[in-house]
Amino acid sequence: MTRILVPLLLLGCFLSPGTVFGVSSAPLATWKPAFDPKGAQYTYVLSNVDHPAIEGIGVGYRIRDRVWERSQGRLFVDFRPLAQLGGEKDVLQKLKMGAVQGMLCSSVAAVNVADTLGVVNLPFVIDSFEKLERFRQDPLLWQPFSESGLKQGVMVVDFTGYGAYGWATTAPVRSLEEARRINFRVAQAPVNADIYKAWGLKFTVMPWPDVPQALQTGVINGLDHTPIVCSITRKFDVAKHFTQLDYAQGLYIHLMNRRWFDGLPADLQQILLEVIAEESSAARRATRQQQEAQMTTARGTGVQFFTLPDKDRQKLIELSAPVYEKWGAKVGADYLARLRSRLGE
Numbered sequence: 001m002t003r004i005l006v007p008l009l010l011l012g013c014f015l016s017p018g019t020v021f022g023v024s025s026a027p028l029a030t031w032k033p034a035f036d037p038k039g040a041q042y043t044y045v046l047s048n049v050d051h052p053a054i055e056g057i058g059v060g061y062r063i064r065d066r067v068w069e070r071s072q073g074r075l076f077v078d079f080r081p082l083a084q085l086g087g088e089k090d091v092l093q094k095l096k097m098g099a100v101q102g103m104l105c106s107s108v109a110a111v112n113v114a115d116t117l118g119v120v121n122l123p124f125v126i127d128s129f130e131k132l133e134r135f136r137q138d139p140l141l142w143q144p145f146s147e148s149g150l151k152q153g154v155m156v157v158d159f160t161g162y163g164a165y166g167w168a169t170t171a172p173v174r175s176l177e178e179a180r181r182i183n184f185r186v187a188q189a190p191v192n193a194d195i196y197k198a199w200g201l202k203f204t205v206m207p208w209p210d211v212p213q214a215l216q217t218g219v220i221n222g223l224d225h226t227p228i229v230c231s232i233t234r235k236f237d238v239a240k241h242f243t244q245l246d247y248a249q250g251l252y253i254h255l256m257n258r259r260w261f262d263g264l265p266a267d268l269q270q271i272l273l274e275v276i277a278e279e280s281s282a283a284r285r286a287t288r289q290q291q292e293a294q295m296t297t298a299r300g301t302g303v304q305f306f307t308l309p310d311k312d313r314q315k316l317i318e319l320s321a322p323v324y325e326k327w328g329a330k331v332g333a334d335y336l337a338r339l340r341s342r343l344g345e
Contacts, residue, residue: 028052028082031061035068040076042264044272046102047091048252049083053232055290056160056252057081059283060104066275075268077102092255096152101260104160107251108189115330116148117156119339121191122327123247123320129288131343132161132249136284141342144335155256157273158280162250163226163291168239170221172304176312179243182222185211191327192224198322215239226250228287231294236303242295243306247316254280 031052037043044067052058060079067077085091085100088109094100110117120126126135135141136159146156173179184203186192196203204220214220215238223235229250230236254276261269295305308316328336 031058031079033064033068035073037068037073037076037078039073040068042075042268044075044077044101044260045085046077046079046104047085047095047100048079048081048104049088049091049106050081050162050252051232052081054162054228055283055286056162057104059160059279062279062283063275066279067272070271070275071268075264075272077272095255095257096154098257098260101257102157103255104252105255106187107159107249107253108187108192110251110253110255111189111191113152113154113156113255114148115327116145116332116335117253118189118191118327119145119331119336120251120253121189121195121248122323122336123195124317125336125340126249126343127246128164129249129284132251133284134343135339136281138342141339144332149255150258153258155258155261157254157256158276159251159253160280160283161252161287163228163287164244164246165224165226165248165250166245167243168223168225168227168230168235169241169243170215170218170239172241172306173222173243174306175309176315183220184222184224185214185220186224191323194323194326195320196224199316199319211235226291227295227298228291231298236298236301240302241304241306242298243308245308245313245316 046060046063048057048060050057052061060077060081064077064079067075085094088105089112091100091103092105092109092112095103105113107117107120126132149156167173167179167182167184169182171178171181173182179201182202184196184201185206186196186203188205188207193203193205203224206214206220211220211223215223215235223230223239225235227242230239230242236242264272299305324336
């Protein structure tokens with residue numbers, strides 16, 4: 001019963017009267033299909049927990065419409081954002097079993113499929129939009145990543161994003177010394193905890209739904225997240241400062257059930273993969289633009305943006321050595337070394 005009620009309560013919050021994330025009170029109405037999917041021969045249920053106002057999520061609807069058109073109505077991508085099918089851990093289990101065929105999974109949760117997927121969360125490895133694209137286009141880097149979930153019956157098809165990670169705080173953080181006064185909320189993922197332990201910063205592991213109250217009451221006074229998410233979800237209403245640390249790129253990794261995919265006719269397989277690749281690439285470009293736009297919007301409401309001095313940033317890189325060692329053992333030291341080398345670190 002809990003697994004049913006929690007997603008419904010979350011969805012109810014999104015659909016309540018008024019505005020949420022700066023969009024209308026019926027956020028999914030905008031994205032209703034302009035066609036009747038009842039005649040489709042095949043259905044691809046694609047899940048995500050976040051809001052389609054984020055470019056890396058809205059891509060699900062663009063994939064839906066293009067696949068429908070190119071397949072001439074044979075394949076329907078039934079995109080379900082806003083945690084309609086449950087939280088990420090629950091949906092990952094459904095994906096492995098085939099009850100859900102696809103998922104735009106956050107990079108912090110994707111390590112539950114394979115440790116190798118955690119490399120994108122490591123600090124100062126894929127730490128820019130340029131490096132992210134080079135990672136995607138380099139077969140020597142992308143192939144081990146894309147094949148890492150096959151033992152679990154999961155294909156890693158592509159990814160979109162939600163921007164560059166930094167610190168949203170209630171007090172200015174312009175140096176490491178000031179950062180040590182902050183209690184940062186971090187995601188429920190082992191790599192994030194490892195990073196903050198190595199950096200020697202105070203942190204609290206906390207589910208995302210608990211963040212608004214914790215931030216307003218002072219239980220936490222900082223967030224480890226991206227400008228896009230902090231702006232769209234109104235965290236900047238309380239945390240009026242953002243330090244552009246840019247230590248990692250937040251991703252939505254497109255996972256697909258391998259058995260379901262193998263059961264598709266070859267022409268539909270090709271259409272689906274081509275559309276996902278094209279729309280994911282376009283969404284990554286749009287994400288970069290959206291980050292700039294959301295930062296501009298935030299500045300207009302009084303949010304201040306900072307960067308750390310070079311010496312402090314270099315110190316964080318040096319302090320990250322234990323994280324590289326631990327996760328190198330998990331994902332393969334050779335692969336991690338190749339990743340850092342080929343991306344120009």
